[in-house]
Amino acid sequence: MNHPEQMYNYNAWANQTILNRIKELPSSVLSQEVNSSFPTIAHALSHIYAVDKMWYLVLTGTGMPEALQACMPLNGEIHGSIDEYMQMFADLSAQYSEWLQGHTNLEQTVLLDNPFAGVRETSLSEMVFHLVNHGTYHRGNVSTMLRQLGHASVMNDYSLFWYQEPTQV
Template sequence: MSNHPVQMFEYHTWASQTILGRIKELPSSVLSQEVNSSFPTIAHALSHIYAVDKMWYLVLTGTGMPEAFQACIPLNESILPSIDDYSNIYAELSDQFREWFRSNPNLEQTTLLDNPFAGARQTRLSEIVLQLVNHGTYHRGNVSTMLRQLGHASTMNDYSLFWYQEPTK
């Protein structure tokens, strides 16, 4: 039996790398071209996804959510110069998550999540992982729309396509 939250995280990693790969195929200016969308540029969207992923990683590894949120504000505002830089930080963080998954087999245990915007609640670790995946999916959709607005096709990164990919080692 597979560990569904971990499988969903692997989908998240694959989908992020898939869209980053598509952006690598385009002129480097695409990353910083202004567009009238949810984010001013694709780089801003990618920085946001990364910052939120990092925040949830910090929460999962024991940092309180208010502190994790504050720690990741600079990441949200940090625009990297190249798509390769985004690919690298995404890959490094995915490796950190994988290591955490290996050392935390019980994702159904709960933790007190003190959300500075919504209050405190007991939350399963698996729910946090699924929130991270859902957030990434939402914003990859923004990136796909931004690419189309800039005159470029996006790429498929649906979960159902992930089912047919070779497992990562």
């Protein structure tokens, strides 16, 4: 397994870990408003998913402007149950795993046309690392939101992932 694939597996595990924690809590936790980066945990999860989906489209050959346009509606699509989010993330994780297993050269570079930052040449692995970093950042938001709502979060650090039994995520 290569390093980008390992990092993606961590990202999928960390998403699953925090979703499992949210599933343990009252279902209302998804829609309770907080004064944070997102108005609700559901909004944060929808954003994480939309961006993960957008990067998947880019990695599989869609131009970034088109991928952004395709995924923008997902950013505002709020789901009513944690089970829906769990299924969405699991399905996308399976797509990523299949894509990663089929790519032996993640150092391949592509021209990325980012409407917010401009055009640059970047490797597939850099995009995977960005996706993981983005997810880590927003899982931190979700952890803070959980605490604001009076609930403990759950540890989902990369160093904990090292000690987990290998599982399909």
